Amino acid sequence: NAGVTQTPKFQVLKTGQSMTLQCAQDMNHEYMSWYRQDPGMGLRLIHYSVGAGITDQGEVPNGYNVSRSTTEDFPLRLLSAAPSQTSVYFCASRDRTEQRRYGYTFGSGTRLTVV
Amino acid sequence: LAKTTQPISMDSYEGQEVNITCSHNNIATNDYITWYQQFPSQGPRFIIQGYKTKVTNEVASLFIPADRKSSTLSLPRVSLSDTAVYYCLVGDPSGSARQLTFGSGTQLTVLP
Numbered sequence: 488n489a490g491v492t493q494t495p496k497f498q499v500l501k502t503g504q505s506m507t508l509q510c511a512q513d514m515n516h517e518y519m520s521w522y523r524q525d526p527g528m529g530l531r532l533i534h535y536s537v538g539a540g541i542t543d544q545g546e547v548p549n550g551y552n553v554s555r556s557t558t559e560d561f562p563l564r565l566l567s568a569a570p571s572q573t574s575v576y577f578c579a580s581r582d583r584t585e586q587r588r589y590g591y592t593f594g595s596g597t598r599l600t601v602v
Numbered sequence: 603l604a605k606t607t608q609p610i611s612m613d614s615y616e617g618q619e620v621n622i623t624c625s626h627n628n629i630a631t632n633d634y635i636t637w638y639q640q641f642p643s644q645g646p647r648f649i650i651q652g653y654k655t656k657v658t659n660e661v662a663s664l665f666i667p668a669d670r671k672s673s674t675l676s677l678p679r680v681s682l683s684d685t686a687v688y689y690c691l692v693g694d695p696s697g698s699a700r701q702l703t704f705g706s707g708t709q710l711t712v713l714p
Contacts, residue, residue: 491645518698529689529704530646537698545700577645590636591702593645 489514493578493594500568500601508563508597510578517583519561520545520591521553523574530577536561537583568601575599606690611709620677622708624690627671632694635666635673640687640707649688650675651695677710685712 494509512519517538522530522545532545534553542553550572552564561580565572575598579591607625614620626635634653638646650657652664652673663676677684687707 520702522704527706529706531704532700532702535698535700543698543700546703579645590638590648590651591646593647596643596645 491578491580491592491594493576493597495597496595497598498600500565500599502568502570502601504568506565506568508565508576508578508599510561510563510594511559512561512578512580512592513559514580514582514592515558516580516592517558518591519555519578519580521551521561521563522577522579523547523572524577524596525574533563533576565599570601573599573601606692606705608688608690608705608708610706611711613711613713614680615713616681617679620680620684620710620712622675622677622688622690622710623672624675625672626690626692629670629692630694632696633692634695635664635670636691636693636695636702637662637664637675638689638691638704640689646689646704680710680712682712682714684710686710 491512520535521533524530531547536542536555575596577596578594581591636651637649639649640646650662650664654666657664665674687709689704689707
C-alpha cells in the first residue's frame with residue numbers, strides 16, 4: 488500500500504549511542520518532515536526537506552541530522568543519544584501542489600527509549 | 603505563525619454531533635485552517651482544510667466565519683471509534699513544513 492514507512496517501530500538505545508531512523512515514501516512527494524511527540528504534547532518539527540538535496544532545520548533540530556539523497560528516503564540520525572531524546576518520532580510527506588486536498592501523510596511512528 | 607487555542611478535552615455520547623472550536627485571532631491572509639486526527643500509537647491523519655465559509659467532506663464539516671478568527675470542526679453522529687486527539691493548524695499550505703505547527707490538540711472521548 489502507498490504511504491510512509493518508518494523503521495524500526497521500537498528501539499532502545501544506551502546514552503551516547505548513535506542510530507538512524509528510516510523513513511521512506513512511495514508517493515513521489517517532494518516535501519518530507521520529521522517530528523517528535525512527547526507525552527501530552529503536540530508534534531514538534533525537527534527537520535524538513537522540500538526536495539532531494541535540500542534540507543532545513545525545524546523547531547528542535549539539536550542532536551539530529553538529516554539528509555535527502557533521493558525523493559523517496561529521508562533518514563533521521565541521532566548522533567549521540569541522550570535520555571531527553573526519548574520520544575515518539577513521526578515522519579510525514581506531502582505533494583508540493585496537493586496539500587490543500589490531502590494534507591500531510593504520516594508514518595506510524597518509531598518509539599525510541601534512551602536509557 | 604498564527605497561534606491556535608482549542609479546548610484540552612471534550613466528552614460526547616455515541617450518535618451525537620460534536621463541534622470543536624479553534625481560535626486563531628492573528629490568522630494571516632494566506633493562511634488556511636487544517637484539522638488532523640490522531641489515534642493512540644498512530645500518526646496524525648488529515649481530516650479537512652478550508653479558507654472561509656463552509657467546507658464539507660465525507661467525514662466532517664468545517665465552519666469558518668467571515669472574520670476567520672475562529673473555526674469549528676463538526677463531526678456528525680460520532681461513534682466510539684472517533685475517540686482521538688484533534689489538532690487545529692493554521693498556516694499557508696503553499697509554504698514549507700515550518701507552516702505546520704501542532705498545538706496540544708483536543709482529546710475527544712466518545713462514551714457509549
